[in-house]
Amino acid sequence: MTVAVQAAGQVGRTRRSRRVSSRGLAGYLFLTPWLIGFIGLTAGPILVSLYLSFTDFDLLQDPHWVGAANYVRIATADPKFLASMKVTFLYVLFSVPLKLGFALGVAMLLNKGIAGLPIYRAMFYLPSLLGASVAIAVLWRQLFAGNGLINQLLEPFGIHGPSWISNPNYALxxxxxxxxWQFGSPMIIFLAGLRQIPRDLYEAAAIDGARPWHKFWRITLPLLTPVVFFNAVIQTIEAFKAFTPAFIISEGTGGPVDSTLFYTLYLYQEAFAYFRMGYASALAWVLVVIIALFTAFSFLTARYWVHYDE
Incomplete structure (x- = not known):
């Protein structure tokens, strides 16, 4: 009797394991299109670029292994690498805080409960959808040209502006x-975070006589730090990857005097202007490491200024 019960239990377990296996197989079959795309379009090119970074591949001949020569050149014998890093770091250092500050300010205005909020929200989000396009970059180039709209608006005030994009002091x-101007995406996220702050806290602070500035520093900003952290990380990564505006506005040169030579633009020049694809691959991996270090630093320091519910 015991043997029969054990045998029946074993058969039941075997059937259950087969059902689980069949369900797992069905899940992997549904994932197959994604896996093919991930391996063929993401993981595969990443590994190939890592290999090419150790070669002298020029797009015309077979790659030849050169070891760490490309990385040694980046670290010791490439002045344009340092110039592009300086431009990129300046861009990240100033554009990200200004963008987040402007986005937070607009989000706080929209959080006042004004009429037509969905319309304003869509209008402010639109630049984030269009800002990275070639058309907007061309329009921006025309606005800041010597005879562009910006200078035309300044002329009635007696201000004769320069050609902003041709002057190395103003091009960046x-x-x-x-x-x-592309503040819409972080603004939407800030607005969602502001909606989650309990109104009771503001009412209690008002009863205690707190001023609006004190409410912002003591209530809004501390409770919004997780959203600030998320936006800061995302926008920093996007700033490091900026390419289209610099390429269009400088006509692919990074000028004037390398004042808009973003790191990604320099990488593009090495790959497709000078056909040094192996060296460009090494530059790409250096950028990956830099972004990873900045992201890791952000997460390590978050414990000291990001406040969660607990």
Whole structure:
């Protein structure tokens, strides 16, 4: 009797395991299109670029292994690498805080419960959808040209502005302004975070006589730090990857005087202008490491200033 019960239990377990296996197989079959795309379009090119970073591949001949020569050149014998890093770091350092500050300010205004909120929200989000396009970059170039709309608006005030995009002192600033103009995406996220802050806290603070500035520093900002952290990480990564505005506004040169030579633009020049694909692959992996270090630093320091519910 015991043997029969054990045998029946074993058969039941075998059937259940087969059902679980069949369900798992069905799940993997549904995942197959994604797996093919991930391996063929993401993981595969990543591994190939890692291999090419150790070669002298020029798009025309077979790659030849050169070891760490590309990385040694980046670290010791490439002045344009340092110039592009300087431009990129300046862009990240100024554009990201300005963009987040502007987005937070607009979000707080929209959080007042004004009429037609969905319309305003859509209008402010639209630049984030269009800002990275070639058309907007061309329009921006026309706005800040010597005879562009910006200078035409300044003339009635007796201000004769320069050709902003042709002056190395102002060219990078015009691209920063374009980045700040694309504040819609972080603004929507800030607005969602503001909606989650309990109104009771503001009412209690008002009863205690707190001013609006004190409410912002003591209530709004501390409770919004997780959203600030998320937006800061995302926008920093996006800033490091910025390419289209610099390429269009500088006509692919990074000028004037390398003032808009973003790291991604320099990488593009090495790959498709000078056909040094192996060296460009090494530059790409250096950028990956830099972004990873910044992201890791953000997460390590978050414990000291990001406040969660507990």
């Amino acid at each position: 600033s015009t691209i920063m302004i374009l980045s700040v």
